Amino acid sequence: MGPRVVYIEELRDHVGDEVTIRGWLFNRRSSGKIRFLIVRDGTGFLQCVATAKDTEPQSFELCERLPQETSLVVIGTVRADPRAPGGYELLLSRLQPVQVPEGQFPITLKEHGVGFLMDHxxxxxxxxxxxxxxxxxxxxxxxxxxxxxxxxxxxxxxxxxxxxxxxxxxxxxxxxxxxxxxxxxxxxxxxxxxxxxxxxxxxxxxxxxxxxxxxxxxxxxxxxxxxxxxxxxxxxxxxxxxxxxxxxxxxxxxxxxxxxxxxxxxxxxxxxxxxxxxxxxxxxxxxxxxxxxxxxxxxxxxxxxxxxxxxxxxxxxxxxxxxxxxxxxxxxxxxxxxxxxxxxxxxxxxxxxxxxxxxxxxxxxxxxxxxxxxxxxxxxxxxxxxxxxxxxxxxxxxxxxxxxxxxxxxxxxxxxxxxxxxxxxxxxxxxxxx
RNA sequence: UCCCGGGUAGCUCAACAGGCAGAGCAGCCGGCUGUUAACCGGCGGGUUGGAGGUUCGAGUCCUCCCCCGGGAGCCA
Known part of the structure; x- marks a missing residue:
């Protein structure tokens, strides 16, 4: 059994704890040796930070590869950081994909027309x-x-x-x-x-x-x-x-x-x-x-x-x-x-x-x-x-x-x-x- | 139902007066230790909504049809 499962909206009560979040990969950014995952779980959006030093190697590798809307379980330590959207972030220890999409998610973070959005x-x-x-x-x-x-x-x-x-x-x-x-x-x-x-x-x-x-x-x-x-x-x-x-x-x-x-x-x-x-x-x-x-x-x-x-x-x-x-x-x-x-x-x-x-x-x-x-x-x-x-x-x-x-x-x-x-x-x- | 506007790459759009169909993003490959829709370099990507017509030549002009958006009427 891993660390306690919590929801993103509860994180303020878990600063310093190692926790488990179950959700979906909303977006990711990378700057080479430091990688950011935005994970959503239905209660909010959370920035997860992965580094070669803190993150288990296979999980760190996945941070560069997993596509948008991969369902996954992330485990890490909660910390408050003003650079994180929402004020809290997760220092990623490891992650486990649940299902990895084959293609690209139709809805990107860029612009879409209303007709396209309504169809999806x-x-x-x-x-x-x-x-x-x-x-x-x-x-x-x-x-x-x-x-x-x-x-x-x-x-x-x-x-x-x-x-x-x-x-x-x-x-x-x-x-x-x-x-x-x-x-x-x-x-x-x-x-x-x-x-x-x-x-x-x-x-x-x-x-x-x-x-x-x-x-x-x-x-x-x-x-x-x-x-x-x-x-x-x-x-x-x-x-x-x-x-x-x-x-x-x-x-x-x-x-x-x-x-x-x-x-x-x-x-x-x-x-x-x-x-x-x-x-x-x-x-x-x-x-x-x-x-x-x-x-x-x-x-x-x-x-x-x-x-x-x-x-x-x-x-x-x-x-x-x-x-x-x-x-x-x-x-x-x-x-x-x-x-x-x-x-x-x-x-x-x-x-x-x-x-x-x-x-x-x-x-x-x-x-x-x-x-x-x-x-x-x-x-x-x-x-x-x-x-x-x-x-x-x-x-x-x-x-x-x-x-x-x-x-x-x-x-x-x-x-x-x-x-x-x-x-x-x-x-x-x-x-x-x- | 009526009146406008539109349909071009996966998405958002461009293409002068009818003359080789393009860009950004997404994707793939590479780079970057604090990114905020990250950024930088490279690569692939098309039956231009459908049918017919005019023309040497149609994304572009004409006819019909389909679909989408905006507005009106009616209402919560």
Missing amino acids: RHLWIRMRRQFAILRIRDAVLWAVREFFKREGFVATECPVIVGTQVEGTTTLFPLDYFGEPAYLSQSGQLYLEATCMALGKVYWIGPAFRAEKSKTRRHLTEFWMAEAEAAYFDHEDNLALQERLVRYVVEYVATERRRELEFLGRDATKLLAEVKGPFARVTYAEAVRIVNGRGVPMEYGDDFGAPAEDALSGHFGKPIFVERFPAKIKPFYMKRAPDDPSVVLCADLIAPEGYGEIIGGSQRVDTEEELISQLREYSLPLEPYRWYIDLRKWGSVPHSGFGLGVERTIAWICGVRHIRETIPFPRMLDRLYP
């Missing part, structure tokens, strides 16, 4: 930038779970195969369910409304599918949403909850993943400043005026396009709730404002810096009469929604909820322009491989 996504995720983003993704999802746990929400699940269309079939992926038409869910919301009447405050993190043929940096056909629904929550409770969630997530990531944010060139201080104070809050009508005032044409009744969202986020420099949209451009399940039935008690949360809408939420229709009349207004059939209507017959209460777009949130926190890098294997229009 299964290997691309081993590179430093992707490593940082995916570890931030992990932190975002943990933060969401921790937040809801603290707020007393119950974790639950929604079906992914559904028979009901939420708003028209064009955005749904159809499925043959033993001869019955079925779809991949575009949101768990309707089911969450049922579940919150049983468990009070509920949330789930699950996939959502949109068959829309959109081709932008903000869209995936398969993406993840953190959805919450709470009985007895009105519109105001809903916004307060969302604001606490977003602030919690950002503060959590800024603390737990500072190193990764730094690597991405993201200024954690700026992020924290953006969520520190109360979020901006405007009505849809005010938002339209602001957008117009910044030179982006749009009329009352239009939905916000990407340029309009960018204009808004540029105006405030912090997250913005846009409330009270015209009912006509929002789905059937949103509750009308009591003082103005042409608008609904909803809000979209627009992220700062042009990252777009990260939350959509609303107070829901809670009476059977309203619900049936709105389904009719939207020309939707009542039959598939029978169970949903049923909820309004048996102790219906005011309730509200929202869905947070996980990838857009990660893109904003990471400061990456395209959300395809925020999920291990993005599904997009014309992108099903790998």
Whole structure:
């Protein structure tokens, strides 16, 4: 048995010790009699230093030959050295290859085009930038779970195969369910409304599918949403909850993943400043005026396009709730404002810096009469929604909820322009491989 | 679906007005005891996305198709 096996992220506690690291060869450099290996192990990257004096001869020889992405076990002494990236390095005693690649690894440390990288996504995720983003993704999802746990929400699940269309079939992926038409869910919301009447405050993190043929940096056909629904929550409770969630997530990531944010060139201080104070809050009508005032044409009744969202986020420099949209451009399940039935008690949360809408939420229709009349207004059939209507017959209460777009949130926190890098294997229009 | 841009070596790109298809990196060989995408010297590397057309001659011009990227609409 060799020295104790440790992970790179634990090295600060092992300075002076001889340890074993199991990982992959990320890069190597040589200056003749001194050779440097960069080894990664999933928790970080480590510089290993090999010299003829300190390193066992056969291992020293291998340092000059092993190709990129060789899986290997390295044994050496941990030491702190300011010349090492990360501050710690391993003085290599010996190494043992696990598997040596025959050819050259497709992804080098040089430039590559996006198309090439996407075709090699299964290997691309081993590179430093992707490593940082995916570890931030992990932190975002943990933060969401921790937040809801603290707020007393119950974790639950929604079906992914559904028979009901939420708003028209064009955005749904159809499925043959033993001869019955079925779809991949575009949101768990309707089911969450049922579940919150049983468990009070509920949330789930699950996939959502949109068959829309959109081709932008903000869209995936398969993406993840953190959805919450709470009985007895009105519109105001809903916004307060969302604001606490977003602030919690950002503060959590800024603390737990500072190193990764730094690597991405993201200024954690700026992020924290953006969520520190109360979020901006405007009505849809005010938002339209602001957008117009910044030179982006749009009329009352239009939905916000990407340029309009960018204009808004540029105006405030912090997250913005846009409330009270015209009912006509929002789905059937949103509750009308009591003082103005042409608008609904909803809000979209627009992220700062042009990252777009990260939350959509609303107070829901809670009476059977309203619900049936709105389904009719939207020309939707009542039959598939029978169970949903049923909820309004048996102790219906005011309730509200929202869905947070996980990838857009990660893109904003990471400061990456395209959300395809925020999920291990993005599904997009014309992108099903790998 | 629409509007742009592109497809040349393993990768990133160049090639004037139609006239011998090139560079950097990667790879291989050699050098270097503190490298940071290391550096220095040498070597090999091509059905120019596909099909057809114009021409003495096509990477370059024309037609169709395929693929990729950027943006729009729709949304989280």
